[in-house]
Amino acid sequence: MTEAIVYERIGDIAVLSAQNPPVNALGIDVRRGLLAGIERAENEGARAVLIYGEGRTYFAGADIREFGQPMQDPGLPDLCNRIEAAQLLVVSSLHGAALGGGLEVALSSHYRIAVPSAKMGLPEVNLGIMPGAGGTQRLPRIAGTETALEMITTGRHVAAAEAFDKGVIDRIAEGSPREIGLTYTRELLEQNAPRRPLCDMSAPEPVDFDAIYDKVLARGRGQLSPAIAVRAVQAACEAPSFLDGVRRERELFMELMESEQRQGLIHAFFSERAVSKLPELADVMPRDVISMGVIGGGTMGAGIATAALLSDLAVVLIERDDQAAAVARGRIEDNLKGALKRGKIDQAQFDAMMSDPLTLATDYAALSKADLVVEAVFEDMDVKREVFAALDANCKPGAILASNTSYLDINEIAAATSRPTDVIGLHFFSPAHVMKLLEVVVADQTAPDVVATGFALGKRLKKTSVRSGVCDGFIGNRIMNSYRKAADYMVLDGASPYQIDKVMTGFGFAMGPFAVADLAGLDIGWAARKRRAPTRDPKERVVCFSDMLCEAGDFGQKTGKGFYVYEKGKRGGAPNPQVAEYIERDQRDQGVTPQVFANDEVLRRYMCAMVNEAAKVVGEGIARRPLDVDMVLLFGYGFPRFWGGPLKWADLQGLDGILKDIRRYAKEDAFFWQPAPLLEELVADGRSFDDLNNAGQ
Template sequence: MSQVIGYEKVGDIAVLSANNPPVNALGAEVRQGLLAGIERAEADGVQAVLIYGEGRTYFAGADIREFGKPPQDPWLPALCDRIEASPLMVVSSLHGTALGGGLEVALSCHYRIATPLTKVGLPEVNLGIIPGAGGTQRLPRVAGVEAALEMITTGRHVQASEALQMGVLDKVQDGDPREIGLAFVRDLLETGAPRRPVCEMAKPTPIDFDATYDAVLKKGRGQLSPAIAVRAVQASCEAHDFAAGQARERELFTELMASDQRKGLIHAFFAERAVSKLPELQGINPRELHQIGVVGGGTMGAGIATSALLAGLTVVLLEMSVDAAKAAKDRIAANLAGAVKRGKLSPDAQEEILENRITLSTDYDGLSGVDLVIEAVFEDMEIKKQVFAKLDATCKSGAVLATNTSYLDLNEIAASTGRPSDVIGLHFFSPAHVMKLLEIVVADHTAPEVIATGFALGKRLGKVSVRAGVCDGFIGNRILNAYRTCADHMVLDGASPFQIDAALTRFGFAMGPFAVSDLAGLDIGWAARKRKRATGLDPRARESFYADKLCEAGHFGQKTGKGYYVYEPGNRSRKPNPEIMPLIEAERAAKGISPREFTDEEIVRRYMIAMVNEAAKVVGEGIARRPLDVDITLLYGYGFPRYWGGPLKWADLQGLSDVVDDIRRWSGEDPYYWQPAPLLEKLATEGRCFDDLNKAS
């Protein structure tokens, strides 16, 4: 027998135990062991087989080490068919998680029991594929089409109690998975329960699959795998027999395996796991974190404090007046109430947090005992330097001094203290208690253990943390400025903000750049433009001023009810602001620009290549250490469609030579803006791609 699949005979029951830590992944050796165990049981003269997992879980899914490699026999679909076809009664006892192929193995068994904390799911759509070992055919037969579709198209993990109601499980019982499994099998044998292969069950009742396909595709903003899963489930109802349905599932699975979206989603999956693994932090221990301070209780500061409180930390929040501090606590209370409403926090826990784990202060001395303090005041260098000088004078030795600045020079901020090695940037994204991205900005003198502390805090807060170097805007906002500039150029040349937003949402973005500006507040971009103009712009740079006129009139987007769009109270929808196009047309006329038409395809291509080109500069300059750092930043902070894997993965899929050719062609229109990044040119010339740099890091 395989070392990872144990075999023992308990009376008339053969027990197959998986022991492939940490998660009993269904690698080749596990699959071979299961097949050998079924064959041995059939030869041993037993009446039934029990399959369960040792350690913390049942089979949690595929072995990610096999991703992208040729499959080894037995393939999981063939193994599941073999288990189901056994003349013995085969039962699975589940605990921990049974996900993807793990649930498909369980569904190929004739009965299923689980412990109460077990979770089951088919999350393959999140990797750009569909279940490929019968999941789209067996699950609808036990749970019905609608429940199966919801589970498969969302990839949601389902609790044991719900799975029992759906028919996925036959029994839920507390206890050791081996013991409850053996008792369940004995009971089935004693009561004369029949073998119950799912493949022999009646076809499920069909629904309107065309309408469902369209709805799922729209909800996924163009992601193919959930919609294709609808067609696979459709085969469970309409195929001639189970084998024909399986063949259709396999055909659709194979098509998705070859798709760019699958490549993008696999890239995102591995990039997310690699992004916080930095060689410079190996062997470096973070400083202890128990209590943190937050300076400023506005939207961002309250969000940061909420995130820390939800992670179990205690917080001291500093504001400049009693009224401002009370308003900050009210914001935090509202954030926590939202967590209660979403089921993420109990009402009792909310009350305990507000009573015992947050302290309000109007004096910097209140921060004297914190282990780390995050400044979240107005984005103004002089104000931030004043704050850091006070923190330097007040905070204890060894306390980490962090700024939430979005753009400003961290080295200049650090120089306002006597301990620049303790200073770091922790750039949260709004709302800070919801958004998962955290840019950890490292200044010239930031100590390694302070960097490690930043990553430790990010992990505790449940964030995806990315290391960034110092420049205007760091990784995300620097790239944002470049592609937003491209959008502004297209507006001057003939596109409308509304066409651009529509084209980019069809591409897969959650929102277009002008709708995003309304959400963030047009005053933020206005302040950044004024700051840059004060330092002197290159005379070759094209500028637009129509958005400034909106701000001068007091229109800052959603918070004022008007920006690029008009927002009516109580109505979540938006409609184009009729004042926008006259402002744009007046500026075109003043600049002598004859507007031309843009296709949606050209809008997307220019916007994306502007993003890629600036991202290549960010990597080439070392602001981001690896291309995957850029990809994760744009995925988690800027609404980039996950199924493209990030902008640099998108560029790899397009072909870097084609990207460079477009930049060179467009440089005839604007030689200042359209210049290929040196790294991009180098990779294209050498026939390499950005992912080659990820693999080399």
């Protein structure tokens, strides 16, 4: 077995090369190898040590297999202190990524050189923690307090050129990390360059830490780790000594390690990597997709086409006439201009995408060579069936026919074709070229290689893909429909829509449910309610105030008025005074006496409705695992990442308490608050949703 750290002597230089693929993670074998290498170099009388990584990167961070486990000696903080204390010159040569503990090792070295393509950063806040091996103490000493605060609180990766400008590295050079590292180390020895431990540097200049703490906390919408990291950098400036600062950093690090938010973010980290890995597809080869068709050039269709173009796919977009096709082209062009402005593409790429790979047509015959076609037309079953019949007649054998429907039955859509095995749901979220979620909806007869192709396409489009079974609304919209009903019921019973929105943004959502409805368009929910009305159970409570808004022509942001009133040039909206009138009318018509809801009660009902419906979705097999639900809500509905998702949140709160509250609410409305059988089963067995994830269910 290859050693994780290989020791080599080249003259006066001891070379420690990391050989722990794929990313040279700082696991126990690497840490022991680095410590042994430093001690051996000192004992042998070497004058310098060069540390670099073989393969594609320097140390790209901690070993994720050790997450949540007690750290074995040597721990990373002690290792970094030992590297810095070495009585010879220590040089790190960086390539690939030096992230988290990797950058902390580099900062413990006395000098740093990097190839131009190297990136570095301290992204620990994204896992609910912060640098814990001296990063918050060393980085501000070398790069300044403001630079350190920005890098640490955002977790942003910086390129080598920026790192050099900010003093994080000492030199940039072309070549292999071994070659440039040896050259630089020899040069330093020839110059008799001194050791340069950052711990010996003066404390960095203080700033207004209280103001920055408040700003960072507000920006994180309740996430604690970036704000707590501010206090660690503050210790670098104000602690009596470097070691005192390190001790304070460790105290804060351990505080975050014990937090629920750390558990939520670690859950999100692992779930994001697990959600697209389905055992049944392990040996299934996806079909080739080189060209893609899109039916409909509205906001969604243009977004799907844009995402495909950005992923180097040829696109044929079908519209009803030349005028509509021209409008669709304009939407795509605007989307790509946005990517150009953000630096995602350059001018040459923009020009190329708007020419050869993009075809606008009005005849389905133009799709004859498409490998996969996604329809994004009006949410009406008759319209969908008509489109799929036309696709069936014009697309080549083996072409995949996909629907972007948000709610409708994929099995019924597939029945409109002679090839139901080739039909699948690919539910994108708007704007489709920006939003990361893709629900891959598997119908009864969808072929395994078609499912595999859906996931392969999602990966190519840089989406987080989640498998869903067929039901009204699939995973996300079905759950959203439930918690939105809970919000509507609270409003009918006396809460304010604006109170609910404020409570949910306080919880960590970017927007509350009523602001979201305005953004999406109130007419969408109105159409769904009218569609469901004929089959609605008579025991279901019906809320009418939203319909009153729609009947008045107020559909939200696109009409300038919904639950909020929107003025041009102003960000956000102000409460619409007419909403209170509609609510009062609805209450009078239904004989409801309004009650007062405390904010805690608003949050609890909202979240219990979400968890209960999510448990039903998992119990029925619509979602295979609880983590699938969590990823849908994180990436499609703005659920705060630091809670990990609604079912991780439920585990953290305690399932028994949630079930108890649902049963209490059921005394008011037994139809809506029917406890999910899976939730009852887990509580009875003393198990959690995470137990189901770990069992692979």
